[in-house]
Amino acid sequence: MSDDGAGEPVLRVEGLKAHYDSTDGFLDRLLGRSRRVKAVDGVSLELREGETLGIVGESGCGKTTLARSVLRLIEPTAGSVYHRGEDLTALSSAELRDRRRDLQYVFQDPHSSLDPRLTAGDVVGEPLDVHGLATGAEREDRVRELLETVGLSPSHANRYPHEFSGGQRQRLGIARALAVDPEVIVCDEPVSALDASVQAQVLNLLADLQAEFGLSYVFIAHDLRVIEHVSDRVAVMYLGEFVERGPTEAVFDPPYHPYTEALLSAIPEPDPLWEGDGIRLDGTVPSPIDPPSGCRFHTRCPRVIPDADYDLRPETWRTVMDLTLRAAEADDAASLTAARPDPTEAPRETFDGLVREEFDLPDTLPDAAAEEALGEAIDALHDEGIGAAAALLDSAFTSPCERHRPPEYELGGDHGIACLRYDDGFDEEAGTFADGSV
Numbered sequence: 001m002s003d004d005g006a007g008e009p010v011l012r013v014e015g016l017k018a019h020y021d022s023t024d025g026f027l028d029r030l031l032g033r034s035r036r037v038k039a040v041d042g043v044s045l046e047l048r049e050g051e052t053l054g055i056v057g058e059s060g061c062g063k064t065t066l067a068r069s070v071l072r073l074i075e076p077t078a079g080s081v082y083h084r085g086e087d088l089t090a091l092s093s094a095e096l097r098d099r100r101r102d103l104q105y106v107f108q109d110p111h112s113s114l115d116p117r118l119t120a121g122d123v124v125g126e127p128l129d130v131h132g133l134a135t136g137a138e139r140e141d142r143v144r145e146l147l148e149t150v151g152l153s154p155s156h157a158n159r160y161p162h163e164f165s166g167g168q169r170q171r172l173g174i175a176r177a178l179a180v181d182p183e184v185i186v187c188d189e190p191v192s193a194l195d196a197s198v199q200a201q202v203l204n205l206l207a208d209l210q211a212e213f214g215l216s217y218v219f220i221a222h223d224l225r226v227i228e229h230v231s232d233r234v235a236v237m238y239l240g241e242f243v244e245r246g247p248t249e250a251v252f253d254p255p256y257h258p259y260t261e262a263l264l265s266a267i268p269e270p271d272p273l274w275e276g277d278g279i280r281l282d283g284t285v286p287s288p289i290d291p292p293s294g295c296r297f298h299t300r301c302p303r304v305i306p307d308a309d310y311d312l313r314p315e316t317w318r319t320v321m322d323l324t325l326r327a328a329e330a331d332d333a334a335s336l337t338a339a340r341p342d343p344t345e346a347p348r349e350t351f352d353g354l355v356r357e358e359f360d361l362p363d364t365l366p367d368a369a370a371e372e373a374l375g376e377a378i379d380a381l382h383d384e385g386i387g388a389a390a391a392l393l394d395s396a397f398t399s400p401c402e403r404h405r406p407p408e409y410e411l412g413g414d415h416g417i418a419c420l421r422y423d424d425g426f427d428e429e430a431g432t433f434a435d436g437s438v
């Protein structure tokens with residue numbers, strides 16, 4: 001996405017990947033099998049001076065790994081992170097230590113991120129020591145000033161972290177980050193461990209500090225309301241990738257990407273920014289070891305594009321895809337339905353009903369060709385087992401979203417979205433691209 005702000009952004013991340021090696025046990029090693037957890041898998045972003053860039057997504061989609069690899073608290077597997085034009089990934093550890101003065105991190109859990117053996121004064125003073133910024137009386141004054149700045153009493157400098165409340169501990173964490181006078185603070189779920197009323201206080205503090213010191217924030221949260229509240233721009237993350245980016249209002253009002261829409265719908269109270277009908281988001285984020293092909297969200301997307309060979313409504317298509325995907329993963333036919341003991345022992349008609357009920361499939365699909373293919377697959381499931389049925393389903397039902405990995409499409413106004421539905425050259429009815437390919 002282009003930078004329409006003036007000059008070089010404070011932070012620019014290009015094609016960042018952070019993979020973990022989770023090769024585990026004798027068998028993996030014997031078979032030479034390496035299991036790579038693709039926690040962050042090619043992320044680019046820009047953070048502009050004085051802004052808050054929100055990063056939102058469900059648990060497990062890679063937000064923390066992204067935050068840590070941007071600051072090289074985790075070594076990135078690939079990609080670059082530029083701070084004021086200089087590549088952090090190329091710095092030696094000594095250079096990086098110096099650079100950390102400008103780039104600070106506020107952790108999610110103030111209980112475990114603060115050293116319990118240090119007093120509040122030392123928690124805040126330690127970065128001053130590490131960077132040789134102040135000693136003696138000057139250090140004491142600076143610590144008192146920092147405690148005051150974050151709304152803590154300087155008289156509490158001799159207390160230990162466990163003597164503070166959760167909100168106060170998070171203030172301590174913020175004071176510690178502020179001690180070195182940074183430009184950028186990466187805030188990783190800074191309020192998610194706090195009660196709602198305390199959350200608001202800490203968010204207000206962060207906003208005040210941003211205004212006072214001209215800070216730029218990368219702000220990570222799974223809570224969309226928090227993200228909406230604090231962010232100038234937002235990036236929506238799913239399975240190691242950004243699926244949508246743009247100014248906050250553009251991304252949420254109305255939501256464009258089906259994942260963003262689903263996240264908004266999941267908010268218990270209807271979101272004031274949005275008056276849509278709401279779509280459901282089932283299941284959890286799939287494993288980043290072997291992410292789904294094409295659009296990674298296609299296995300859960302309520303708006304996954306139907307196969308153009310059939311005339312099915314998106315809701316019906318979703319149920320057909322759910323059966324197809326589950327059959328591909330299942331060990332046997334019995335595990336596809338909740339019926340016990342073995343549903344395949346039931347007569348064909350009863351079994352058909354059980355499968356349709358399990359997947360919310362209609363008694364008869366409204367498209368004759370789709371119904372025929374589904375009927376054959378259910379027959380195979382009943383008579384031959386899961387392998388035959390999975391193969392039939394897989395060859396009969398494929399979404400273009402499974403085949404095509406969507407690039408980021410520009411919607412204008414610095415708003416980008418990685419979803420095939422926004423490819424102007426793609427004809428959903430025909431299932432073809434502008435060049436005739438499918």
Ligand SMILES: Nc1ncnc2c1ncn2[C@@H]1O[C@H](COP(=O)(O)OP(=O)(O)OP(=O)(O)O)[C@@H](O)[C@H]1O
Binds near residue numbers: 062
């Ligand atoms: N050290 C590790 N080794 C292997 N896999 C890891 C490691 N740390 C995280 N993961 C995996 O990487 C993926 C992304 O995790 P990450 O913590 O970055 O996500 P997140 O969006 O921050 O989630 P949460 O909010 O739950 O922390 C997850 O599948 C997680 O299980």
